[in-house]
Amino acid sequence: xxxxxxxxxxxxxxxxxxxxxxxxxxxxxxxxxxxxxxxxxxxxxxxxxxxxxxxxxxxxxxxxxxxxxxxxxxxxxxxxxxxxxxxxxxxxxxxxxxxxxxxxxxxxxxxxxxxxxxxxxxxxxxxxxxxxxxxxxxxxxxxxxxxxxxxxxxxxxxxxxxxxxxxxxxxxxxxxxxxxxxxxxxxxxxxxxxxxxxxxxxxxxxxxxxxxxxxxxxxxxxxxxxxxxxxxxxxxxxxxxxxxxxxxxxxxxxxxxxxxxxxxxxxxxxxxxxxxxxxxxxxxxxxxxxxxxxxxxxxxxxxxxxxxxxxxx
Amino acid sequence: xxxxxxxxxxxxxxxxxxxxxxxxxxxxxxxxxxxxxxxxxxxxxxxxxxxxxxxxxxxxxxxxxxxxxxxxxxxxxxxxxxxxxxxxxxxxxxxxxxxxxxxxxxxxxxxxxxxxxxxxxxxxxxxxxxxxxxxxxxxxxxxxxxxxxxxxxxxxxxxxxxxxxxxxxxxxxxxxxxxxxxxxxxxxxxxxxxxxxxxxxxxxxxxxxxxxxxxxxxxxxxxxxxxxxxxxxxxxxxxxxxxxxxxxxxxxxxxxxxxxxxxxxxxxxxxxxxxxxxxxxxxxxxxxxxxxxxxxxxxxxxxxxxxxxxxxxxxx
Numbered sequence: 001x002x003x004x005x006x007x008x009x010x011x012x013x014x015x016x017x018x019x020x021x022x023x024x025x026x027x028x029x030x031x032x033x034x035x036x037x038x039x040x041x042x043x044x045x046x047x048x049x050x051x052x053x054x055x056x057x058x059x060x061x062x063x064x065x066x067x068x069x070x071x072x073x074x075x076x077x078x079x080x081x082x083x084x085x086x087x088x089x090x091x092x093x094x095x096x097x098x099x100x101x102x103x104x105x106x107x108x109x110x111x112x113x114x115x116x117x118x119x120x121x122x123x124x125x126x127x128x129x130x131x132x133x134x135x136x137x138x139x140x141x142x143x144x145x146x147x148x149x150x151x152x153x154x155x156x157x158x159x160x161x162x163x164x165x166x167x168x169x170x171x172x173x174x175x176x177x178x179x180x181x182x183x184x185x186x187x188x189x190x191x192x193x194x195x196x197x198x199x200x201x202x203x204x205x206x207x208x209x210x211x212x213x214x215x216x217x218x219x220x221x222x223x224x225x226x227x228x229x230x231x232x233x234x235x236x237x238x239x240x241x242x243x244x245x246x247x248x249x250x251x252x253x254x255x256x257x258x259x260x261x262x263x264x265x266x267x268x269x270x271x272x273x274x275x276x277x278x279x280x281x282x283x284x285x286x287x288x289x290x291x292x293x294x295x296x297x298x299x300x301x302x303x304x305x306x307x308x309x310x311x312x313x
Numbered sequence: 314x315x316x317x318x319x320x321x322x323x324x325x326x327x328x329x330x331x332x333x334x335x336x337x338x339x340x341x342x343x344x345x346x347x348x349x350x351x352x353x354x355x356x357x358x359x360x361x362x363x364x365x366x367x368x369x370x371x372x373x374x375x376x377x378x379x380x381x382x383x384x385x386x387x388x389x390x391x392x393x394x395x396x397x398x399x400x401x402x403x404x405x406x407x408x409x410x411x412x413x414x415x416x417x418x419x420x421x422x423x424x425x426x427x428x429x430x431x432x433x434x435x436x437x438x439x440x441x442x443x444x445x446x447x448x449x450x451x452x453x454x455x456x457x458x459x460x461x462x463x464x465x466x467x468x469x470x471x472x473x474x475x476x477x478x479x480x481x482x483x484x485x486x487x488x489x490x491x492x493x494x495x496x497x498x499x500x501x502x503x504x505x506x507x508x509x510x511x512x513x514x515x516x517x518x519x520x521x522x523x524x525x526x527x528x529x530x531x532x533x534x535x536x537x538x539x540x541x542x543x544x545x546x547x548x549x550x551x552x553x554x555x556x557x558x559x560x561x562x563x564x565x566x567x568x569x570x571x572x573x574x575x576x577x578x579x580x581x582x583x584x585x586x587x588x589x590x591x592x593x594x595x596x597x598x599x600x601x602x603x604x605x606x607x608x609x610x611x612x613x614x615x616x617x618x619x620x621x622x623x624x625x626x627x628x629x
Contacts, residue, residue, distance in 0.1 A: 135470050
């Protein structure tokens with residue numbers, strides 16, 4: 001029983017929270033609202049998955065939000081200049097993945113701790129985003145073959161939900177079913193032991209940080225497509241929530257470890273919480289306070305793993 | 314750990330239960346402020362919330378924290394909540410066009426404040442930034458005797474501040490004895506104070522001894538510039554500093570003999586919040602036509618220039 005609670009307690013609490021809102025929050029369970037919650041969750045979940053992959057190899061990627069904002073700005077700039085939307089998407093993903101790769105280079109080749117390297121990358125990305133925009137957002141009526149990436153539906157399913165499912169499946173298969181994933185996990189659990197057993201730990205770290213940048217890029221493209229706009233700090237709000245989602249995810253399914261199902265479920269819970277509180281009429285500061293309590297609670301639970309990633313040099 | 318989880322769960326359930334129990338069934342209005350770290354956004358939203366409560370309405374106040382995705386999400390949530398009306402302070406109607414349209418499609422009236430017009434909103438309450446910009450520029454030029462050199466602090470990311478800056482340029486073009494030696498536009502919405510400090514410091518250093526007047530696009534910028542000038546030993550009136558927005562801190566500085574802040578054009582932010590609620594009351598509750606409030610996409614309010622001659626009245 002104790003083991004069940006340790007493993008699934010937070011998930012059950014999350015389900016209870018959803019049930020609570022279903023019963024008490026007016027209009028929470030309407031199809032339109034549930035669909036909105038799922039769509040809102042997709043941005044957060046995809047970005048958080050990137051952070052979780054970086055944490056799997058025991059590195060922190062604090063640049064995700066700034067890198068995503070830059071990716072959105074690159075896509076927005078190209079759409080604004082009437083480049084082909086496909087090219088805009090490829091360029092945004094290339095830029096963000098490159099920055100993820102740069103993080104990996106700094107960590108493995110220059111031996112800069114990820115805490116510092118990714119903070120530096122965040123500053124660079126922020127500067128580049130402001131350089132491209134001059135501080136003014138790209139806004140307009142963008143082509144539907146770009147906005148459709150986020151706003152469209154296929155077979156009645158919103159594209160955002162489909163992207164989230166694809167990203168989740170990719171991350172899960174990578175971590176659980178591939179040799180690379182197993183090596184990433186081993187590297188994260190014990191860098192030295194993994195290296196001694198023949199795993200290319202530096203390569204695993206580069207892969208983890210590269211993927212974190214790539215996932216930030218996917219979030220960026222979807223954000224820009226959904227809002228038909230791109231501004232230099234548009235993903236900034238997701239930073240704290242993405243970390244919270246991963247930390248909260250570490251309290252369930254595989255307690256103490258960054259894990260894919262936990263991350264996605266936690267992202268859903270956080271979005272349900274925000275939506276449900278609004279429906280209950282809670283003011284904005286209540287949401288902030290609740291988020292803070294969740295972060296502290298989840299960090300308290302998974303402190304050892306986080307400390308390991310944050311303070312190793 | 315199990316006990317800890319149980320306690321956390323129980324506490325959360327109790328808190329949420331209390332919240333659910335307090336959910337009123339009265340007329341319900343949602344108020345979204347784009348970024349409460351900007352004082353003016355909070356002033357509009359808080360005044361609107363207070364006015365709504367005074368009418369016995371239920372009100373939900375939300376802060377988008379300067380994030381467009383959050384702005385859109387909050388709109389979606391209020392639409393799902395089926396509020397009776399939405400008020401948006403300093404919102405982004407172009408970026409959140411889909412949400413504005415969704416609200417209109419669901420029959421939820423939206424009134425914006427200082428946001429710019431939207432075809433999906435009833436109207437935007439604003440202080441006629443064109444007039445406000447002209448008043449501030451002309452007052453500054455008057456203090457300079459319509460000659461000399463000035464520098465300006467801009468904020469082009471914000472529609473209202475951008476209009477003020479454009480009007481300054483028009484006034485400059487008609488008064489060619491006044492020359493703008495330099496300008497900067499702050500870009501970052503969260504660490505903007507650093508941008509203003511750095512930008513103005515650079516302008517002051519580049520143009521030392523040549524500046525006869527300073528124009529700031531909003532009072533928050535003016536406070537930082539005032540502190541910089543005071544630190545350099547500049548006395549009141551030596552380099553006239555004029556801005557726009559108003560508020561207790563502005564009045565205190567205008568009245569302070571040690572401050573270089575000379576005048577502001579006071580925008581009645583609290584009044585705008587109240588006007589939005591009154592308009593909702595007239596149009597939605599009392600079913601009066603929108604044209605009884607305003608016929609166009611804007612409802613303009615009067616802004617007042619406050620300087621040493623009338624500041625005491627505002628300090629009270």
